[in-house]
Amino acid sequence: MAASIDDVESITGQLDNRLSKLGFEVYPLKVGWYNSVLSPSLRLSYPDDSLAVLLLSTPAMFEQAFLPFMEQKSCQGLTDPIDQCVKHCVSSAVTQCFSGQNVDVRYDYELLPSRMPKFLAQTAAHVSGAAFYYQQPDVTDQPWGQKKMFGVCVHPRFGGWFALRALLVFGDVQVGAELVQPAPPDCVPSREDRIKLLEAFNFHWQDWSYRDIIPSVQKYSDKQKEYFSTPPAQRLALLRTWGLLPSEDNSPDAPSDTLIQLSGHG
Numbered sequence: 001m002a003a004s005i006d007d008v009e010s011i012t013g014q015l016d017n018r019l020s021k022l023g024f025e026v027y028p029l030k031v032g033w034y035n036s037v038l039s040p041s042l043r044l045s046y047p048d049d050s051l052a053v054l055l056l057s058t059p060a061m062f063e064q065a066f067l068p069f070m071e072q073k074s075c076q077g078l079t080d081p082i083d084q085c086v087k088h089c090v091s092s093a094v095t096q097c098f099s100g101q102n103v104d105v106r107y108d109y110e111l112l113p114s115r116m117p118k119f120l121a122q123t124a125a126h127v128s129g130a131a132f133y134y135q136q137p138d139v140t141d142q143p144w145g146q147k148k149m150f151g152v153c154v155h156p157r158f159g160g161w162f163a164l165r166a167l168l169v170f171g172d173v174q175v176g177a178e179l180v181q182p183a184p185p186d187c188v189p190s191r192e193d194r195i196k197l198l199e200a201f202n203f204h205w206q207d208w209s210y211r212d213i214i215p216s217v218q219k220y221s222d223k224q225k226e227y228f229s230t231p232p233a234q235r236l237a238l239l240r241t242w243g244l245l246p247s248e249d250n251s252p253d254a255p256s257d258t259l260i261q262l263s264g265h266g
């Protein structure tokens with residue numbers, strides 16, 4: 001269907017209505033904005049005018065969605081608890097808002113058979129205007145020689161205290177020129193700070209410092225920091241000490257720490 005700007009606002013509004021109270025933000029984009037910066041093998045196979053929506057989690061997601069999800073004993077099986085929670089929130093919202101419609105939901109942790117991610121979350125964040133993606137070429141006169149430095153997105157309100165979670169592609173919704181591409185706010189404009197940011201993200205990401213490259217309106221709570229700084233294989237044990245999972249002795253069905261497959265991205 002050819003969609004007007006009102007239709008786009010209705011789609012993002014319905015998602016926002018269900019997901020903002022759980023600590024998520026939603027940003028519309030056109031597939032063409034994303035595809036135009038990628039090589040053909042990484043592009044999404046949808047027409048350029050197709051509508052997509054990027055979802056990210058803010059610091060509030062942990063307390064507003066994850067802990068209640070665990071308290072309701074909704075976590076099951078062998079996949080990462082945060083990934084299960086995000087999937088539960090997003091798929092319930094999509095089913096409730098768009099039942100019968102063709103929505104391709106891609107999560108940040110999913111891989112294609114080629115082992116490439118199902119979508120490049122940072123590229124989607126940049127082209128949707130959600131968060132500037134600072135990459136190696138964004139630093140003039142680079143000090144790192146031949147070394148490959150991973151890039152990092154900075155959100156104008158949350159700095160680095162957020163995670164990119166999913167891309168929803170509405171293959172049947174085509175938007176025209178009324179949806180204008182917003183530039184992501186360049187909140188780390190100086191060369192010196194960009195070097196500091198990329199070095200913190202690549203060499204010291206465990207100390208959280210890259211997340212504080214700009215002041216943020218909200219950060220991860222101490223509990224959330226404890227969770228994400230625990231190695232993925234020990235997170236189930238931590239959830240047990242918090243009383244959010246049955247102890248292994250009492251429950252033969254409890255997921256095993258050694259079998260669990262974890263993405264671990266926070």
Ligand code: B12
Nearest residue numbers: 037108117120121126150152153163164201202205265266
């Ligand atoms: C694989 C992966 C890793 C790997 C490899 C990292 C990498 N970047 O390749 C490892 C395990 C090392 C890793 C580690 C971490 N990761 Co990681 N990781 C991912 C994952 C799943 C895929 C990244 C990937 O493979 N990209 C493919 C490469 C080729 O893409 P690229 O480098 O961006 O190159 C493309 C762009 O340059 C684009 N392009 C070209 N020209 C232009 C121009 C413009 C303007 C634009 C916008 C794009 C563009 O084309 C290129 C491809 O051809 C993403 C989630 C996702 N689905 O995207 C998270 C992700 C990047 N990781 C994330 C994080 C936070 C981390 C860690 C801190 C761990 C943690 N606590 O979660 C560490 C930090 C890095 C480190 N020091 O090790 C976050 C980053 C958030 C942010 N603020 O940017 C992400 C987005 C996950 C999330 N849920 O939020 N990670």
